Amino acid sequence: MSAINRLPVPYFELDETYQILNRSIVAKQAFKQADSFIDLLDIGSVDKVTRFLGKQENGKIELNMDTIEAPYVLHTLFANWDEECFHIICIKQDGNLTELIEKVQKQSRRLAQTDFELLEKKEELEESLSMIKQLSAPFISISAELAFVPFFGDLDDHLIKQNQGVISKNVYEADYDYLFFDFSGVGTITNLGLRELLRLVQALQIMGIETRVIGLRPEHAQLLRGNDIQKRAEFNGSLAEMIRKHM
Structure with missing residues (x-):
């Protein structure tokens, strides 16, 4: 038995074109039969190995090899070039x-x-x-002619968009004449919220509903001054005052 066969590790002897000239018994047990060493590599390791061996220098690299036990097993390849052939030892890593x-x-x-x-x-x-x-915008019926929507929290576009469908549906089905928007519980008014409210008021106006804005705080009144909503809705004082006026 030759010394190569007695090696306790997978050993390959390759020519300069990577054809397998000889191998140890352990290499035969670990890898399938192949004429070229390249055939034992996964696709991603082929270029890496050919570049490494192409230098014909001694060294080591890590690569994935197709073994009999499992594909894509990580190995460390130790290479030595002796002017005629490569001497290769492949050591399996702990994890594959x-x-x-x-x-x-x-x-x-x-x-x-x-x-x-x-x-x-x-x-x-x-x-x-x-x-x-x-x-934050409940629809409250006060009489056959009048409904009331108090706003709570920040008046933004999400608040109006979330409730405009319910508001429009309720005033249409009950045939109200007036709808009050109460700003007493409003915190911040955003520009987008004001724009969406104006669109809602315009839609209600087309439906024949008169809108009233009540409960404005000074900072709200300042923000709404000069806005188109002033042309579309009437601004009044408190809810109690409006109820006395319309009841």
Whole structure:
């Protein structure tokens, strides 16, 4: 038995074109039969190995090799060039690429599950915020002719968009003559919120509904001064005053 066969590690002897001239018994047991060493590599390692061996220098690199036991096993390749051929020893690493891929896939599944859970939480939060917006502009019927919508919190475009459908539907079905918007509970008024409110007032006006704005604080009155909504809606004092006037 030759000394090569007795080597306790996978050993290959290659010519300068990477054809296998000889191999140890351990190499035969670990790798499939192949004429070229390149055939034992995964696709991603071929260029890496040919560049490395093409220098015809001594050294080592890591690469993935297709073994009998499993594909894509990570090895450290030790190479020595002796002017005629390469002497190659391949040492299997503790972990192989398959295990690494499985770990990555497992982590990806965990991240996907986390993303799904976050999406569910996001949807629950959006649903809660939507409910809050609906509760921030309740539609209250005062009489057969008059309805009342008190705003609570910041008057922004989300508040108006969330409630404009319900408001329009209610005034249409009940055939109200007047609709009061109460600003007593309003905090900040945004420009987008004011724009959406103007659109709602215009739509109500087309439906024959007269709108009244009540409960304005000084800072709100200053903001609304000169706005087109002044041409579309009447501005008055308190709810009690308006009820006495219309009841």
